[in-house]
Amino acid sequence: NQKTMILGIETSCDETAAAVVENGTVIRSNAVASQIDIHRRFGGVVPEVASRHHVDQITVICEEAMKKSGVSWDDLDAIAVTQGPGLIGALLVGVNGAKALAYAHGLPLVPVHHITGHIYANRFVQELQFPLIALVVSGGHTELVHMKEHGSYQVIGTTRDDAAGEAFDKVARTLGLPYPGGPEIDRLAKGGTPTIDFPRAWLGEGSLDFSFSGLKSAVINYIHNEQQRGHELNHANIAASFQESVSEVLVKKTMIAAERVHAKQILVAGGVSANSKVRSEMEKAARTRGIPLIIPPLFLCTDNAAMIAASGTIGFLKGMRADLSLNGKANLFI
Ligand code: KG4
Ligand code: ZN
Numbered sequence: 001n002q003k004t005m006i007l008g009i010e011t012s013c014d015e016t017a018a019a020v021v022e023n024g025t026v027i028r029s030n031a032v033a034s035q036i037d038i039h040r041r042f043g044g045v046v047p048e049v050a051s052r053h054h055v056d057q058i059t060v061i062c063e064e065a066m067k068k069s070g071v072s073w074d075d076l077d078a079i080a081v082t083q084g085p086g087l088i089g090a091l092l093v094g095v096n097g098a099k100a101l102a103y104a105h106g107l108p109l110v111p112v113h114h115i116t117g118h119i120y121a122n123r124f125v126q127e128l129q130f131p132l133i134a135l136v137v138s139g140g141h142t143e144l145v146h147m148k149e150h151g152s153y154q155v156i157g158t159t160r161d162d163a164a165g166e167a168f169d170k171v172a173r174t175l176g177l178p179y180p181g182g183p184e185i186d187r188l189a190k191g192g193t194p195t196i197d198f199p200r201a202w203l204g205e206g207s208l209d210f211s212f213s214g215l216k217s218a219v220i221n222y223i224h225n226e227q228q229r230g231h232e233l234n235h236a237n238i239a240a241s242f243q244e245s246v247s248e249v250l251v252k253k254t255m256i257a258a259e260r261v262h263a264k265q266i267l268v269a270g271g272v273s274a275n276s277k278v279r280s281e282m283e284k285a286a287r288t289r290g291i292p293l294i295i296p297p298l299f300l301c302t303d304n305a306a307m308i309a310a311s312g313t314i315g316f317l318k319g320m321r322a323d324l325s326l327n328g329k330a331n332l333f334i
Contacts, residue, residue: 080312
């Protein structure tokens with residue numbers, strides 16, 4: 001058996017997902033049950049509600065992933081599961097589901113860090129080349145990661161406050177847009193012009209860290225001030241200006257990082273990499289510098305289990321194993 005066949009399980013936030021991946025590069029199946037419609041009513045993810053829906057969905061989704069893959073339990077090499085970071089109640093459902101399946105089928109269990117999953121979503125597009133710089137931008141993360149080889153991760157920049165996606169969601173909420181706000185802002189910005197000069201947090205010469213809470217407050221204050229003065233708000237221009245500010249900082253810092261480590265590739269992953277402005281500006285900047293850029297297709301940008309299986313494949317081949325005492329970790333470091 002030359003192939004490495006891994007079942008991946010992901011439940012760190014609001015998607016219950018399972019997928020079977022061959023050799024870390026071929027998606028045999030990819031099942032996702034999204035809870036977005038459920039959480040939209042509350043304007044954001046409610047952790048307790050998320051856990052309950054994961055419990056409802058986990059068995060169904062794992063069975064669906066196995067069935068659609070055409071792979072039998074006997075042909076699996078291991079089960080990979082997101083150990084963290086994420087919502088603890090949500091993580092526990094995936095971890096316990098994975099433990100039960102591993103025990104029942106006599107399979108090894110491989111713990112996966114969620115961020116490394118987002119990074120490995122790119123391997124479905126193209127083989128990774130090292131050294132590389134990966135920007136992981138989602139609702140919970142804004143991280144620049146330097147990789148010198150498979151399975152080795154060095155975080156060289158991170159947010160000091162809000163994640164980029166969090167800023168998108170909060171600004172959207174202030175504009176009266178539904179959750180999740182990122183795609184709404186993206187759509188709205190297409191009809192606007194970046195006329196408002198919102199701040200960019202550079203945090204000092206050469207810093208690779210991020211900060212989005214100042215920008216978020218600036219946008220919210222701007223909206224409140226304009227409303228108080230009785231001015232008509234131009235929502236599209238606000239969205240476009242905010243988006244430009246976020247994208248400019250993300251792109252510049254990623255390029256500084258890539259040049260610093262002489263990156264052979266730049267990867268972008270996580271929910272915010274679905275943003276059309278971030279994608280187009282990142283493409284322009286990478287092309288100018290002659291550095292190949294990979295951004296996964298939209299369905300692999302947001303949370304899924306194929307990416308967990310892909311990262312888990314590397315962990316598996318490196319001999320990473322967990323026993324049945326494995327626990328979810330809300331704050332897990334790479
Ligand atoms: O990776 P993801 O699905 O879950 C986390 O691990 O957080 O990312 C979700 C985040 C949300 O904040 C959402 O608003 C944002 O990604 N997002 C976007 C876009 N699509 C999703 N942000 C900006 N533009 C988009 N098109
Ligand atoms: Zn994620």
